[in-house]
Amino acid sequence: MRIFLPDGKVLEVENIKGKRILDLLPQSREYLVAKVDGKPVDLTYILEGNEEKVEVFDFKSDLGRETYWHTSAHILAQAVKELFPDVKITIGPAIENGFYYDFDLGGKTFTPEDLKKIEERMREIIKRDLPLKREILKKDEAIKLFKNIGEDYKIEILEEIPDEYVSVYRQGDFVDLCRGPHLPSTGYVRAIKILSSSSSYWRGDETREVLQRVYGISFPDKSQLKEYMKKLEEAKARDHRKLGRELDLFSINEDVGPGLILWHPKGATIRMIIEDFWRKEHIKRGYQPVYTPHVGRTKLWEISGHLEYYKENMYPSMKLENVEYYIKPMNCPFHILIYKSRGRSYRDLPIRYAEMGTVYRYERSGVLHGLLRVRGFTQDDAHIFCTPEQVEDEIVKVLDFTLFILKSFGFKDFNIYVSTRPEDSVGSPEMWELATKSLIKAVEKLNLKYSIDEGGGAFYGPKIDVKIKDALGREWQCSTIQFDFNLPERFDITYRDKDG
Ligand SMILES: [Zn+2]
Numbered sequence: 001m002r003i004f005l006p007d008g009k010v011l012e013v014e015n016i017k018g019k020r021i022l023d024l025l026p027q028s029r030e031y032l033v034a035k036v037d038g039k040p041v042d043l044t045y046i047l048e049g050n051e052e053k054v055e056v057f058d059f060k061s062d063l064g065r066e067t068y069w070h071t072s073a074h075i076l077a078q079a080v081k082e083l084f085p086d087v088k089i090t091i092g093p094a095i096e097n098g099f100y101y102d103f104d105l106g107g108k109t110f111t112p113e114d115l116k117k118i119e120e121r122m123r124e125i126i127k128r129d130l131p132l133k134r135e136i137l138k139k140d141e142a143i144k145l146f147k148n149i150g151e152d153y154k155i156e157i158l159e160e161i162p163d164e165y166v167s168v169y170r171q172g173d174f175v176d177l178c179r180g181p182h183l184p185s186t187g188y189v190r191a192i193k194i195l196s197s198s199s200s201y202w203r204g205d206e207t208r209e210v211l212q213r214v215y216g217i218s219f220p221d222k223s224q225l226k227e228y229m230k231k232l233e234e235a236k237a238r239d240h241r242k243l244g245r246e247l248d249l250f251s252i253n254e255d256v257g258p259g260l261i262l263w264h265p266k267g268a269t270i271r272m273i274i275e276d277f278w279r280k281e282h283i284k285r286g287y288q289p290v291y292t293p294h295v296g297r298t299k300l301w302e303i304s305g306h307l308e309y310y311k312e313n314m315y316p317s318m319k320l321e322n323v324e325y326y327i328k329p330m331n332c333p334f335h336i337l338i339y340k341s342r343g344r345s346y347r348d349l350p351i352r353y354a355e356m357g358t359v360y361r362y363e364r365s366g367v368l369h370g371l372l373r374v375r376g377f378t379q380d381d382a383h384i385f386c387t388p389e390q391v392e393d394e395i396v397k398v399l400d401f402t403l404f405i406l407k408s409f410g411f412k413d414f415n416i417y418v419s420t421r422p423e424d425s426v427g428s429p430e431m432w433e434l435a436t437k438s439l440i441k442a443v444e445k446l447n448l449k450y451s452i453d454e455g456g457g458a459f460y461g462p463k464i465d466v467k468i469k470d471a472l473g474r475e476w477q478c479s480t481i482q483f484d485f486n487l488p489e490r491f492d493i494t495y496r497d498k499d500g
């Protein structure tokens with residue numbers, strides 16, 4: 001059997017039956033986790049002998065980092081349980097940068113001194129170099145185990161797992177319900193730090209228990225941690241929420257509501273200049289301006305399908321003289337109705353409508369973030385109506401236009417994703433194929449690098465996502481070029497072609 005190491009080396013190994021992957025590797029704590037025939041496993045996984053391929057991962061890989069941070073989360077939970085035995089643990093995943101763990105403190109919060117103590121205890125647990133041991137239990141045995149130690153949240157999770165068997169991980173006296181994989185021992189974590197704590201809700205549900213979320217980060221090298229902390233400081237200094245306050249650009253007022261932005265004169269002036277630029281460039285490229293209402297009758301959102309598929313993101317309805325209205329979460333239906341307001345011929349196409357359309361979407365309060373995640377925002381939105389023959393050309397133009405706009409604001413580093421058909425979708429396979437192909441062709445025509453997000457499209461069509469990077473290298477979703485097979489059908493819009 002062959003073992004693929006992260007540096008590209010390949011090991012030929014024999015007589016592997018009953019051996020741990022770890023025992024077949026050169027001695028190095030750079031190796032963190034493995035995949036056996038594609039399935040992620042611990043390095044302590046015992047081989048059965050019939051495996052075909054083992055891949056080993058280090059901190060440079062996504063799986064390596066995720067595992068590293070997930071084990072770090074377990075170390076955090078163990079530290080908290082040792083210091084505060086009455087605290088109940090909930091869940092603690094790895095995230096994009098680091099990890100967190102949510103704890104139930106019975107309504108109390110961690111003080112800065114508590115966090116310092118927890119961090120010290122984490123270092124101690126790392127020093128103990130406790131092995132992480134995976135155990136497979138019958139579900140009812142696991143429920144009994146967690147009942148005995150009073151971990152109610154684990155029982156709630158277990159009761160929702162349909163499987164007959166579950167896995168738990170132990171390190172010292174600490175035990176957690178967990179799928180894994182994990183590092184072989186706590187000593188693999190070298191540099192660890194608690195970053196912050198904040199309150200959260202069990203399952204993100206505001207009607208459930210209030211929890212304390214503790215965020216942390218860890219690295220195999222002290223210098224990496226130092227560098228990360230420096231970046232974080234820079235990010236704090238450049239945080240747009242801080243700048244917005246200091247420069248008197250915008251504010252958010254609790255009496256107005258979370259996620260609803262008040263633009264102050266200076267911020268509004270910047271916005272006006274941006275909008276003027278946006279308008280001028282759109283007109284130049286053959287877009288026509290439109291304005292549409294902020295509310296629409298229930299009927300409209302029934303036809304569009306928003307009430308069926310998007311209702312949880314919409315503000316509740318309002319009723320007046322027995323007519324029910326919803327505030328708009330999207331501009332699309334309105335643009336379609338402008339198109340539909342008269343007969344259209346192929347000679348009219350493409351038609352490109354553009355609007356600075358203010359929409360309202362109900363986002364959970366936990367995800368709101370300054371100007372970046374809000375409940376009311378103005379989309380620089382456009383809808384293009386065209387024939388199948390025009391599709392490719394139009395996409396090239398839109399993509400080129402998108403990059404022009406982004407570059408005008410100094411963004412040079414893009415990641416482009418083409419998302420393809422998800423399992424649940426509308427529209428014929430031929431339409432999906434044509435649309436997806438033309439998206440890819442457009443990206444290639446402009447000599448852009450891209451990744452395919454398999455099955456990541458919306459149910460109504462494939463799309464191109466353009467993600468930008470900020471000064472600190474963090475990725476943000478910015479522009480989307482989206483096909484829509486759904487609305488034209490639902491609103492029954494047509495055009496007269498050459499043959500009438
Ligand atoms: Zn876990």
Ligand SMILES: [Zn+2]
Pocket residue numbers: 330331332383
């Ligand atoms: Zn739209």
